[in-house]
Structures are given as structure tokens and as C-alpha cells.
Amino acid sequence: MAQLYFEQLLNGIQLGMFLFLVSAGLTLIFGFMNVINLAHGSLFMIGAYAIALFHGVTNSFLLALILSLPLVALCAWIIEVVIISRLYTRDHLDQVLATFALILFINEGTTILFGRTPMFLDVPPLLSGTISLFGVVSYPLYRVAIIGAGLAVAIFLWIIIAKTRLGMQIRAGTTNRETVEQLGVNISKLNTIIFVVGAMFAGFAGALAGPLTSVEVGMGENLLILCFVCIVIGGIGSIRGALLGAIIVGVVDTMGRAFVPDLLVKFLDPTYASGISAGLSSMSIYLLMVVVLVVKPTGLFPIIRS
Amino acid sequence: MKYTHHTRFLIGCLLALILLPWLFHATDSSYLVSTFTRLIIFAIAAVSLDLLIGYTGLVSFGHAAFLGVGAYTVGILSFHAYEETTFLGLPGTLSGLTAIPLAVLLSALVALIIGALSLRTKGVYFIMITLSFGQMLFFLFVSLEQYGGDDGMMMFDGRNTLPGLDLNDRVEFYYFCLTWFTLFFLFCTRLVRSKFGRTLAAIRQNEDRLSSIGINEYWAKLQIFVIAGIGAGLAGALSANHTEFISPDITHWTRSGDLMIVVILGGMGTLIGPVLGTFLFLLLEEFLPLILHSFGFDLLSEHWRFVFGPILILVVLYAKSGLYGMIFRKGG
Numbered sequence: 250m251a252q253l254y255f256e257q258l259l260n261g262i263q264l265g266m267f268l269f270l271v272s273a274g275l276t277l278i279f280g281f282m283n284v285i286n287l288a289h290g291s292l293f294m295i296g297a298y299a300i301a302l303f304h305g306v307t308n309s310f311l312l313a314l315i316l317s318l319p320l321v322a323l324c325a326w327i328i329e330v331v332i333i334s335r336l337y338t339r340d341h342l343d344q345v346l347a348t349f350a351l352i353l354f355i356n357e358g359t360t361i362l363f364g365r366t367p368m369f370l371d372v373p374p375l376l377s378g379t380i381s382l383f384g385v386v387s388y389p390l391y392r393v394a395i396i397g398a399g400l401a402v403a404i405f406l407w408i409i410i411a412k413t414r415l416g417m418q419i420r421a422g423t424t425n426r427e428t429v430e431q432l433g434v435n436i437s438k439l440n441t442i443i444f445v446v447g448a449m450f451a452g453f454a455g456a457l458a459g460p461l462t463s464v465e466v467g468m469g470e471n472l473l474i475l476c477f478v479c480i481v482i483g484g485i486g487s488i489r490g491a492l493l494g495a496i497i498v499g500v501v502d503t504m505g506r507a508f509v510p511d512l513l514v515k516f517l518d519p520t521y522a523s524g525i526s527a528g529l530s531s532m533s534i535y536l537l538m539v540v541v542l543v544v545k546p547t548g549l550f551p552i553i554r555s
Numbered sequence: 556m557k558y559t560h561h562t563r564f565l566i567g568c569l570l571a572l573i574l575l576p577w578l579f580h581a582t583d584s585s586y587l588v589s590t591f592t593r594l595i596i597f598a599i600a601a602v603s604l605d606l607l608i609g610y611t612g613l614v615s616f617g618h619a620a621f622l623g624v625g626a627y628t629v630g631i632l633s634f635h636a637y638e639e640t641t642f643l644g645l646p647g648t649l650s651g652l653t654a655i656p657l658a659v660l661l662s663a664l665v666a667l668i669i670g671a672l673s674l675r676t677k678g679v680y681f682i683m684i685t686l687s688f689g690q691m692l693f694f695l696f697v698s699l700e701q702y703g704g705d706d707g708m709m710m711f712d713g714r715n716t717l718p719g720l721d722l723n724d725r726v727e728f729y730y731f732c733l734t735w736f737t738l739f740f741l742f743c744t745r746l747v748r749s750k751f752g753r754t755l756a757a758i759r760q761n762e763d764r765l766s767s768i769g770i771n772e773y774w775a776k777l778q779i780f781v782i783a784g785i786g787a788g789l790a791g792a793l794s795a796n797h798t799e800f801i802s803p804d805i806t807h808w809t810r811s812g813d814l815m816i817v818v819i820l821g822g823m824g825t826l827i828g829p830v831l832g833t834f835l836f837l838l839l840e841e842f843l844p845l846i847l848h849s850f851g852f853d854l855l856s857e858h859w860r861f862v863f864g865p866i867l868i869l870v871v872l873y874a875k876s877g878l879y880g881m882i883f884r885k886g887g
Contacts, residue, residue, distance in 0.1 A: 285679060335872055341679055342614050346819055347871040349812050354864030361858050474690060474808065481683045528698020535687040535694075539672060542684050546676040 256386050257507045258500065263392045265499025266399025270454035272476040272483075272491040273406060274447020280423045280486025280552055281443050282337055287348035288328065289476070290469030291355040292448040296321050296455025297464045298359060301368040304459075310373035314456050321452030322445050329444040334437065356466050367463035395457055402450060403492055410488060419443065423486060423552055475502070478538045484548030493549065498534050505530035561883070565827065572733055576726045588725050589797075594837050595732045596793045599739055601817045601829035603786025608815065609824030610747055611779050612759035613674075616682045617689030618814050620669070621662045621784045623696055623806030625791025628658035630801035633710045634702060651715030651722065655792050662788020663781050665692075670780035674773060689811055696803040707802020714796045722796060732793050739786055743826055746782070755779055820870055822879030831878040839863065 275289045299320045303313035332351060336344045371377075372391045379387040410416035418439060422429045430436045455469070462468065479498045483490025510526040517525065541549065572595070579587045600622055607613040632654045635647025648654060673684045702708045714722040722728045746752055754775050757765045765772045795801050804810070813836070821832025843863065847856035855862055874880065 279679070285682070332868060332872075341682060342608065342815075342819070343871050343875075345614070345616065345682065346815060347868050349816070350864045350867035350871065352864075353860040353867070357858045357861040357864065361854065361861065474686065477683050478687065481680060481687075485679060524698045524700030524704060526698075528694045531694035531697070532691045535691045538687050539684060539691075542676050542680060543672050546680060548680070 252386050253507075256388065257503055259382075259386075259388055259392070259396070260507075261500030261503035262496060263396050263399075263499070264503055265496035266396050267454050267458060267472070267495075268476055268479050268499055269399055269492050269495035270402060270457075271451045271472060272479045272495050273402070273488060274444075274450045275473075275476055276480040276483070276486055276488060276491040277419070277443050277447050279480070281419055282333075282440055284333060284336055285341055285344045285348070286333065287345060287473065288351040288355065289448070289451055290471075290473030291352055292321055292325055292451040292469070293455035293458070293472055294359065294464075294466070294469035295324050295355070296452030297459045297468060298363060298368070298455075299452070300456040300459045301370055301464045304370055310370075310375075310460075314453075317456045318449055318452060321455075322449050325445045325448030325452075326441065328448075329441050333444060334440065337440065352470065359466050363466075365466065367465035369463055370459040372460040391460065398453075398457060402453075406488055415439075415442075475534065478534050481548055482538055482541045484550035484552065486552035487548075487550040490548060490550035497537070501537055502530070502534050505533040509533070561827075564882070568830075569737065576729055585725065588729050590837075590841060592725075592729045592732050592797055593794075594834050595729075595736045596790050596797060597817070597837060598830045598833040599736050599793070600787045600790035601814055601821070601833045602740060602743055602826055603783040603790070604814050605818050605823055605826055605829045606743060606747070606755075606779055606783045606786070608818055609826075609829075610752065610759065611755045611776060613776065613780070614682050614815075615673075615685045615780075615783070616808070616811050616815070617669070617685035617687070617692075618783070618787055619806045619808070619810035620689045620692040621666060621787035622791035622794065622810065623692050623803070624662045624665050625658040625788035625793075626795035626801045626805050627696060627699075627702070627791075628661050628788075629654045629715065629792045629795040630708055630710060631702060632657070633712055633715070634708055637711045649712050649716050651717040651796075654715050655789075658792035659785055659788050662791070663785045666781045666784025666788075667777070670777045670784070674776050674780065686808060686811070689806060689808055693803055693806045693808070696806060703802065705803065707800060707804070710795065710799040710801070714799060728797070732797070735789060735793065739789065740826065740830075743786075747826065751775070751778070816867060820867070820877055822877030825877075825879045828877050828879035831882070835878060 271289065271293055274292075275286065278284055278286050278289070296317055299317035300310075300313045303316045304310060307313055307316070328351070332347060336347055339347075372389075376391040376394050378390050380390045380393055381387050382393075408416075410419060418429060418434050422434070422436065422439065426436060458468075475498060476495075479494035480491050481494070482497060483492070483494030509530045510523065513522040513526045513529070516522075545551075572591070575591055576585075576588050579585050600618065604615065604618045607615045607618070631642060632647045633649055635642050636649045637647070640647070669685070669688045673681060673688065676684050696702075697705055714728065716722070717731075720727055720731060722731060747755070754765070754770060754772075757770075758772050758775060762772055791805065794805065817832035817836045818829045819832070820836060821830065822828030840859075843859040844856040847853075847859060847862065870877065
């Protein structure tokens with residue numbers, strides 16, 4: 250039983266890492282530019298399609314991954330310059346709508362290019378198989394690699410934000426844009442950089458997700474809503490909050506799916522229990538978010554704006 | 556001047572809507588009555604959302620939740636009437652005199668709970684918490700396996716019954732919906748012009764100032780949230796009757812997105828705008844594929860969203876006052 254818990258906990262953390270990779274960009278973009286980008290999930294999808302496409306051509310996972318990231322960056326750059334840059338001074342309503350429309354466009358465009366049939370990718374041979382963890386459970390190596398990649402990105406981001414000049418500008422810009430601009434920092438260039446980097450994290454996550462799920466239109470939106478839950482729980486704009494929120498959401502969601510059904514069967518008629526437990530475990534993270542927001546209306550680690 | 560122009564336009568529209576079934580009958584295209592019934596039902600929900608977004612500045616991203624509550628109330632009652640079983644010890648019913656008021660009442664109750672919790676947050680957090688509540692209801696409906704779960708359920712006994720009215724008749728149902736729409740629209744018009752309406756406008760403009768002059772803005776926001784929930788719940792109940800089919804799709808988050816789109820497309824904070832927006836949006840959805848097809852863009856006619864997305868972005872970026880602005884500010 251302890252083994253099962255441990256395995257599910259790892260699954261939860263692994264989901265959390267995906268969520269973190271997508272949430273990191275989302276929360277940076279919101280924190281720095283005050284923009285809600287619903288189309289961020291589309292970049293996740295673009296990453297997944299890119300790796301599926303390049304994998305078909307090169308037959309190498311690593312090469313495909315390396316080729317995918319510039320493609321995602323290019324798409325993100327176009328999106329930023331053409332649409333997002335016009336939304337910085339608009340209110341949240343306009344941002345929600347314009348990026349919602351962008352989702353319609355990107356999804357439909359992807360359908361035109363790739364059709365409606367999902368694409369599948371194999372786990373790269375080097376990372377297939379399982380690994381024995383702490384002598385307790387044997388766990389798929391690929392999933393361990395994902396957890397590692399997520400942690401690496403988290404550390405990388407922390408170094409950038411806490412230790413470099415760029416990070417200093419980002420932190421300052423989040424607190425007070427005008428002052429930073431007055432001091433001679435090119436804010437619009439910084440906007441583009443942050444957007445493209447955030448998009449690349451999402452694309453990276455999408456590429457890694459390729460072998461685990463089917464690559465299909467709409468895969469980004471389901472994840473996106475979960476990511477919103479993460480960053481809202483963590484406090485929008487805070488990377489630390491996004492990491493914590495992502496792990497909490499990942500673990501709660503996975504644990505809920507794994508153990509709520511068993512728990513409910515003890516109290517309810519089995520014919521009802523299966524349906525209700527599916528619903529309850531899907532609802533659990535939203536319940537969690539509501540509880541967090543009711544207690545702390547700006548999330549766990551709110552950023553301070555002046 | 557604008558006022559009379561306005562009223563004339565409204566009366567004209569209403570007359571057109573009243574005469575529409577005759578027109579369709581005369582041109583042998585009665586199936587369009589059903590299309591317009593759908594437009595009118597959706598317009599009720601859009602107008603109710605405009606009370607929140609346009610008049611109070613509350614960007615609710617979970618409005619479809621109330622559509623779901625209304626629709627499922629009607630659906631579940633009909634289901635138990637058909638099966639002759641009970642729900643929590645209560646019998647099902649097909650009577651519109653019970654089902655529709657109950658749908659509205661439950662929507663109000665759910666709106667009260669969601670509103671009471673959500674309105675503690677502001678700005679982007681409010682957008683996200685309403686989205687979350689919408690998702691919660693969506694998954695709740697998905698989990699109701701007895702009522703079809705993912706696939707939804709049919710109303711096997713047909714539409715609700717009312718004394719002296721046959722809702723299963725296409726035209727009578729159209730007028731039934733049109734009546735509700737007109738009543739709700741008039742109610743909203745009165746509401747936004749009342750003292751309460753001015754309180755809402757003040758909340759939109761400057762919430763802090765309002766609380767500092769001693770008005771309880773939380774309470775006002777909660778009231779309008781419940782009223783909007785009632786509107787959407789009514790639309791949900793009518794929609795269930797219209798399609799005689801209820802599925803969790805009605806509470807999908809993209810449905811809430813659609814509602815926001817029509818409010819903006821038409822022009823928010825105008826009541827008429829969302830109605831125009833609904834008509835344009837749903838008619839485009841219906842006819843844009845055909846139009847594109849007739850111009851020879853076959854590929855795009857199947858993928859009309861590929862065209863619609865950019866149009867919408869342009870509207871958001873450059874035509875903020877929407878259709879309403881085009882009709883009343885430039886021409887009038």
C-alpha cells in the first residue's frame with residue numbers, strides 16, 4: 250500500500266512539473282505585463298505537434314526536441330508582435346477575448362494542417378524502461394527524466410530571476426513598470442523576451458508530453474485551465490507560487506483520481522460511486538482553489554505592485 | 556434624440572421578431588423558426604451576462620454554469636416523470652408551471668452561493684474563480700451517470716406542458732421564448748436605469764469610493780450576480796425545452812467564452828448590443844460555412860473558425876463599442 254502511495258505521489262509530482270513548465274510562462278507574462286494569455290496552452294500544443302513532426306522526419310527524439318524549441322519560439326514571437334503587444338494597455342476582458350479568439354484560430358489552423366486524427370510518439374529508447382527508486386518502487390525512467398527536467402527549469406529560472414541583471418529588471422518591472430522604463434530599460438523588448446521564453450517553457454512541456462499523451466487539437470486548453478488553477482493558488486505573478494501551486498495541484502489531482510474511488514465505494518452503492526468519484530476527483534482541485542481564494546483572495550504568494 | 560432613436564429601433568426589432576414566423580411560413584422555410592428560437596434563448600443569457608460585465612464591471616467567466624443548472628433542473632424532472640421514479644423522494648414532473656420556476660429558483664440559489672464566495676475576490680482572481688466554479692459544475696454534471704453522464708440525456712416525453720399552450724408546437728414555443736425574452740429585457744432596462752443601476756455603474760467606475768460613502772458594494776454585487784444567474788438559468792430551462800436534450804456541454808467553459816464573445820461583439824453595457832451580438836454570432840455560425848462555400852473557399856467553409864478568430868481579434872482590438880456602436884453612434 251505504501252508503495253502505491255509513493256508511486257502515485259511521484260505521478261502527482263510529474264504532473265506538477267508539466268503544470269509548472271506551462272504555469273511559469275503564464276505567471277511571468279501576467280506578473281510582468283499584466284496580461285492574461287489564454288492562448289498559452291496553444292504553445293504547449295504547438296510544442297507537441299512540432300516534436301511529432303520533426304520526429305517523423307529525423308527519427309531522433311533529441312534532435313526533434315532541439316528543432317522544436319526554435320519553432321515554438323518563432324510562433325511565440327509572431328504572436329507577441331502581432332497581437333499580444335497590443336493588449337498590454339488593455340483591460341483583462343479584452344485580453345481574455347482576444348486570446349480566446351487566438352485559440353480558435355490556432356486550433357482550427359492546426360486541424361487544417363494535421364487533421365483530426367491524434368498523433369502518437371514513442372518514448373525515446375534511451376529513456377524507456379523503468380528505474381528502481383530507493384529500492385521501493387520501479388518507476389518509468391522517462392517520467393523520472395521529466396521530473397528532473399522540471400526541477401532543472403525551476404533552478405534555471407531561479408538563477409535568472411534572482412542572480413542576473415535581466416532578472417533584476419524583471420523583478421523591478423513587475424513592481425513598477427513606469428519607473429523601470431524611466432530608468433532607460435527597453436520595456437517592449439523585455440516584454441518580447443519574457444513572452445518568448447515563457448512560450449518556450451510551454452513548448453518544451455508540450456514536447457515532453459508527446460510520448461505520454463496523444464498529440465491532438467485541444468490538448469492545450471485542458472492543461473491551461475489546470476495551470477490557471479496553479480498560478481491562482483500560488484498567487485499570480487510569483488514563480489515560487491507557480492511551482493508550489495503546480496505541485497499541489499498535480500498531487501491533489503493524481504491522488505484524488507487514485508484514491509477517491511476506493512474511499513467512496515466504502516460508503517456508497519458501487520453503481521453510483523464510480524460516476525460520483527470521477528466527478529469528485531475532477532472537481533477536487535477546483536474546490537481546493539476556491540478554498541484558497543476564499544481564505545486568501547490573492548493566492549498564497551501574492552506579488553506586490555505599486 | 557438618441558433615446559427615441561433607440562426606442563424606435565427596439566420596437567422595430569420586436570415587431571420584426573413577432574412577424575418572423577409568418578415570413579418563414581410564407582417563404583416555406585419554417586425550419587428557421589427553430590434557429591431563431593435558439594437565438595432568442597441565447598440572447599437572454601447574453602443580456603444577463605451584460606449586467607455583470609457591461610454594467611458592473613464583473614468579468615464572470617463561468618456564466619454557462621447557470622445555463623446548466625436551469626437545463627438540468629428541467630431535464631432531471633422530466634427524466635423522473637418519464638421513468639416514474641422519484642428524486643430525493645420527490646416525483647418528477649413535466650409541468651412547466653413547476654419545472655421552469657424551480658429551474659429559475661435553483662439557479663438563483665446556486666448564483667447566491669457562487670457569488671457569495673467569488674465576490675470576495677477581485678479582478679483576474681474573480682475571472683479565475685468563476686471559471687473554476689463553472690468547471691466544478693461541468694464535472695458534477697459529467698459525473699451524473701444516472702442522467703447520461705458525458706453523453707447527456709433526452710427528454711423522451713417532449714417539452715414541458717403548460718395550460719392552454721402547446722410548447723411542442725414550433726411556433727407557439729417561439730412566442731413563449733420571445734415573451735420571456737421581452738419581459739427579461741424590459742426588466743433589465745428598468746433595472747439599469749434605477750438607483751440600483753447607478754450603484755452598479757459606480758461600482759464599475761470606482762469601487763473604493765463607493766464603499767467610502769457608505770454603500771455596501773459587496774451586497775450590491777451579490778444582488779446583481781444572482782439576478783444575472785436567474786437570467787441564465789431561465790435561458791437554460793428554455794434551452795433544455797428547445798433541444799429536448801441536456802448534456803454537460805452546455806456548461807463547458809468555451810460556452811462561457813461564447814457568451815462573453817457575443818457581449819463584446821455586440822457592445823457591452825448596452826443590453827441591445829449583446830442581443831445583436833448573439834444574432835450575429837449564431838447566424839455566422841450557421842451561415843458562415845455556407846457563405847464561404849458559395850464563394851468557393853471550400854477548405855475554409857469547414858474550418859470557419861479560422862476566419863472567425865481573426866475577425867474577433869480585430870473587433871476586440873479596434874471596434875470596442877461593437878455592433879451597437881456601429882449602429883447608434885456613427886449613424887445615429
